[in-house]
Amino acid sequence: MSLELPTPIAAYVAANARLDVDDMLKPFAADAVLRDNGAVFRGPAELRQLFEAAVVAARAIFTPDTVRHEDGKVVVEGPAHGDFKGSPIRFTYRFTLENDTITALEITA
Template sequence: MTPELPKPIAEFVAANAHLNVDAMLKPFAADAVAHDMGKSHRGHAELRTWFEEEVIAVKAIFTPDTAREEDGRVVVEGPAHGDFKGSPIRFTYRFALEGDAIKSMEITA
């Protein structure tokens, strides 16, 4: 069962389920930053490239199964499956929101 998520995170998860890059970008602030595997991606242009190369290319779909608030962030956990080694892998996403937008996202396995 998918947990109840704040609107921008729910929009991101839904867009990811369809591997739709434009819709995945929509809930992010223009200056948003994502941290994944020791790398940072800032702004829509860098996020788009990262999504295309690291998510769409391997059909990585994240399916959250838990969500909680922790230290002012929304922490969402669940498996991601796709065409990558070790699939599925359980990930933790930590989101910082600003208004109705995702300001930052940190992903750890």
């Protein structure tokens, strides 16, 4: 089944599948905020550090299987597989989009 994801989210997911940090960053606004496991990351430098340490190093690939719109956000759910304890783990990604960019992302397990 193919999900109909908004363009910036589809680009992020495709880049994540390739573990391509540069392309993972492209859909994010310059002042984007990402909340993951209680930590807050702001802007491209902090997002890059997070992606390199938590995604690429663990070979963590998110495979969305559901999408819905809720409270002005695009909520995408699915498992992430990789070289990390408990793999696969089901995650919920709550994206805030503006002008075809990701301005905020909250990730919860």
